[in-house]
Amino acid sequence: MLTITTDPEVYGPREDSFFLLDTLAHEQLSGRALEIGVGTGVIALNLAHRFHEVVGVDIDPRAVALARENAETNSVTNVHFYFSDLFSSVPGTFDVIILNPPYCPSDGLFPQDLCCDGGPDGRKTIDAFLSRFSEFLAPEGKAYLLQSSLSDIEKTITLLKARDFDCTVLARMPLFFEELAVLRIQHPGFKIHASRYERRNCMTRREEIIQLLLENEMNSLELAHHFKTTKKTILSDLEHIRRSLRNKHEELVVKMPVCNHCGYTFTLTSVKEPSKCPHCNSEWIDPPTYRVVP
Ligand SMILES: C[S@@+](CC[C@H](N)C(=O)[O-])C[C@H]1O[C@@H](n2cnc3c(N)ncnc32)[C@H](O)[C@@H]1O
Structure with a gap:
């Protein structure tokens, strides 16, 4: 007591x-x-x-x-x-x-x-x-x-x-x-689809992210948890991937974040995560999700 x-x-x-x-x-x-x-x-x-x-x-x-x-x-x-x-x-x-x-x-x-x-x-x-x-x-x-x-x-x-x-x-x-x-x-029990995804020792983390995103739509936090690293590191990887895939046969597609309070959908031109809604100031924003499409 x-x-x-x-x-x-x-x-x-x-x-x-x-x-x-x-x-x-x-x-x-x-x-x-x-x-x-x-x-x-x-x-x-x-x-x-x-x-x-x-x-x-x-x-x-x-x-x-x-x-x-x-x-x-x-x-x-x-x-x-x-x-x-x-x-x-x-x-x-x-x-x-x-x-x-x-x-x-x-x-x-x-x-x-x-x-x-x-x-x-x-x-x-x-x-x-x-x-x-x-x-x-x-x-x-x-x-x-x-x-x-x-x-x-x-x-x-x-x-x-x-x-x-x-x-x-x-x-x-x-x-x-x-x-x-x-x-x-x-956290949601995120299940990774892995029919094509296979981790090989020689892969860099960025190569591995591309493989994962070919079959899974994930947000930066889910990726950070998967790779046991920080969101900041993942966002920098994603930005690098976005640029490096340009002019190749694959593309990083970003599903835009949405404000949960007023429904405002953001328009982003790079990989970043807004912290506030410009419309209603709410901080409750659904984060962007990422996919790689061939
Ligand atoms: C309802 S009391 C709960 C106190 C204690 N946990 C209990 O159950 O007896 C809420 C506490 O949250 C604190 N608080 C209010 N806003 C906060 C904030 N933004 N960040 C951290 N603490 C906050 C208050 O000072 C207060 O001590």
């Missing part, structure tokens, strides 16, 4: 925190974890013994300081708390990512309240998280998101399924004026 010191300025452990912890108690967890929005640190600290390392971040420096104090009080040494706005200062990839976000639609009740204010529809932090979490999730990793009916649980499920993520509602809990749910989200 941990001793968790609270502070009136920092979100203290309550029903949603305990519901998330109870749900995670039934999950198989290991490796390296990231918790976003740690508050007092109650979740990260309670789960610490199940991971070799936990990184906990919060946008509120008071929360980071309190979580560090709670780690020290309980002599937990494998959890490291930092300041970060969502993923802005988060290094590397994680086997597990956890978020209990601020999800109350703003109605003047919680002005500037980092713990509760989720913007006009309650989805500000949720949508920003959904637009980026997959870059930080290991290929076999699992993300856990606590959501409330106040911020449209079904919308999250529909959006994730449209992007082929595997999304399961692990538990639901009715409260007085809302329902809570814990979602488990995993």
Whole structure:
């Protein structure tokens, strides 16, 4: 049993925190974890013994300081708390990512309240998280998101399924004026078609990418996971491939990215990934996918 010191300025452990912890108690967890929005640190600290390392971040420096104090009080040494706005200062990839976000639609009740204010529809932090979490999730990793009916649980499920993520509602809990749910989200099980694709030792990574894209339409993240490298490296490979295939019998075809919020379709002339929609400013953009056509 941990001793968790609270502070009136920092979100203290309550029903949603305990519901998330109870749900995670039934999950198989290991490796390296990231918790976003740690508050007092109650979740990260309670789960610490199940991971070799936990990184906990919060946008509120008071929360980071309190979580560090709670780690020290309980002599937990494998959890490291930092300041970060969502993923802005988060290094590397994680086997597990956890978020209990601020999800109350703003109605003047919680002005500037980092713990509760989720913007006009309650989805500000949720949508920003959904637009980026997959870059930080290991290929076999699992993300856990606590959501409330106040911020449209079904919308999250529909959006994730449209992007082929595997999304399961692990538990639901009715409260007085809302329902809570814990979602488990995993990368789509991408299966590589391999009738012609055969890895040969003498192949360079770029040659191998061409072989893969002759039979598979893939995005840069899927390629990065396949080659165990970064998206940046893959994007530079793709740009090189695009140029080198010009005037040959094959061509790199890019399926343009689409904004999930307003439906705007980008027009790109090189291999790059837009981060914001020029129409509505949303960051939830379906990434471009790539194919090589003979
Ligand atoms: C609902 S509280 C959850 C606290 C704790 N995880 C728990 O379950 O008891 C949400 C936390 O997210 C933090 N937060 C809000 N926006 C954030 C952001 N953009 N990046 C990181 N943390 C954020 C808040 O400061 C707050 O501590």
